[in-house]
Amino acid sequence: MKLTIHHLYADMMNMYGDRGNVISLEKRCEWRGIDAEVLDVNIGESLRPTGCDIFLFGGGQDQEQTLLVEDLSGPKGRELVSIIEDGGVVLGVCGGYQLMGHYYETPEGERLPGLGVMDLHTEPRKPGEERLIGNVLVRVPDPVGDSLREVVGFENHGGRTMLGERAEPLGRVVAGHGNNGRDGTEGARYKNAYGTYLHGSLLPKNPWLTDQLVQAALRHAGEERELEPLDDGAEEEAFRSVAGRVRPRR
């Protein structure tokens, strides 16, 4: 079975090394003999799901975000919503995460409508508030078993995302700011759609998360398959190095 990695707005939302996420997915499939293809989906182009898909929706600059909102207000946005409702695998980072919520308010006070598939919205930072910038360590529920796993990344956002009652956070902040710097939550998860402020890039240093996305996409396509373990020594070293620096001292 062939896995298609759809890189949404690859030509503009390529801030913050989204490419690292694409490469992580692509290589970890390749190393296991899973056929994977990357497909860029730009403004004005429609989605082309194949049945076995991962959708990556990255972050951009404010100016570009406005252009996307228009593109998403048409059939493409409706299709993305039905993909998510149907259990399709989506990873939204920063701008992409914000646009999965109800709306995103710009610093000028304009409310840009999102997909509304996640019960959350994003407010601009208030005068005197700083951008939320730095390394983040988050505790995330393990998909297998009851334990918690950790994820590291780097956040850099002015917007404050507020979760609604029906939204489930992706994880809890151990170090860093997360959604809004106040309630200790980071990101959101709905079915197989993940939203997060973490880049850095996110997937290369958290390879189990990459594998989780791949596994979910295969399962959604009807293929039950255990992913064989890879030698993740280098990735674990990189994780440990960052986690060790940011973990609060006790």
Add this chain to the structure above:
Amino acid sequence: MNPLLENLRLPAAILAARAAQFASRALGRGGGSTMPGVVARRVAPAVLKQLSRRLPRSSVALTGTNGKTTTTRMVGGILRIAGVRAVNNSTGANLVTGVTAALVSDADLSGRPASEIGLFEVDEASVPKVAAEADLKILAVLNLFRDQLDRYGELAYTGKVIASAFGDLPSDGAVVLNADDPLVASLGTQASGSRTVFFGVDEPELDTGTLQHVADSKNCPFCGTALVYDTVYLGHVGIYDCPKCSFGRPEPGYRASGLAMDGPRGTSFRLETPTGSRELKIELPGLYNVYNALAAAAVAGEAGVGLDDIVRGLEEFGGAFGRVERIQAGNREAFLLLIKNPVGFNEILRTFVSSSGGTGEADNVLIAINDNDADGRDVSWLWDVDFEMLAEKGARSEAAPPIMVSGVRAEDMAVRLKYAELPVGSVIPDRAEALRSALEATPPGETLYILPTYTAMLDIRKKLSDLGHTHPFWEER
């Protein structure tokens, strides 16, 4: 403040700054290149205004993401040949305090400058403050790339900040802009009070065909439509046109054409200026240094320097501190190439490390990535660098040992190489230890290519200096 009182404060400020400089060096706190400015401004807040007004030929400032230091040094070399004494802040102290420090150390105790013209590289965010105080006659914007975004937020915003300073230039002043960088070129519409001059490259042979992954400003700055590129040189820099509105690449007054690149040895090209054309060769590698040379020619030309002096100054230019530097380390050579961002990193890989172009000769390579403020705290950008080009067949010689990595983010760098399917050599976060080990691994008589981010470069230079291979940077001329 009372002007008389201000004049009384000036000598006190200069004296205090001298003491601060002396103390800072005596304590071994780096080059003492900003501290005197901080002290002087505290004693006499108007010190920069007062001193810069006394420069007979006013000042020029250069800003932009890449190449500020190199280009400023090139202008300095041209002015020296033209016999114009310039005061500059050449050690990377590019905030208003660094500019102040430079003028203070140039002045005698009565506040009389030794130099005729101020020549400053200025951090993008500091441009308005420097322009308001430093009596600028020329302001050049080299390029705007995504760089240390955690400090400035957004590129378009950075452009606005810089353009807000154009109003401080006099009517006989000039704004010098890169025609090939759409965002920079678009700032030209805001330079109404002084003349606007563009520089650009015309060399269809150098078209890379595609916008790089790292391209930043691919949309029209006025209407947001995706720009149509005729030619892409590097990143988002090229020859472009907006298909929807009237914006397009402006006609350059200073132009480079007929480029012949000779790898690490430099580039020959034809330089066209409003006062004539000349063939020349610069001894710095890569297209980005052709842009630096063009910008330097435009700044010097607009400051009234003749074409002969410009060409000589560029041809005799040898490279800026730390940016590209060869240091003899015993019976090996260390070649330092500063890494600032993905676009620069790609250029360096293409020019030195990959032999696909026929010129790369770097076998022994050490990459050192730190994540301090001056390096960029977010290392996501490593994933935007095309290390994949090194994994292509023939890009590295069979005998080349694996690339070594160091820096606070050595492990991140190792993961990046792994995912480019490149073998990874030693992973030693400590810069001094990594340098020692990498020099040892380099066969005698060969060159070790060191690719560090800014603060990693400082660490490595310090270690080289401790080993007796170079001098502390403030002693450099």
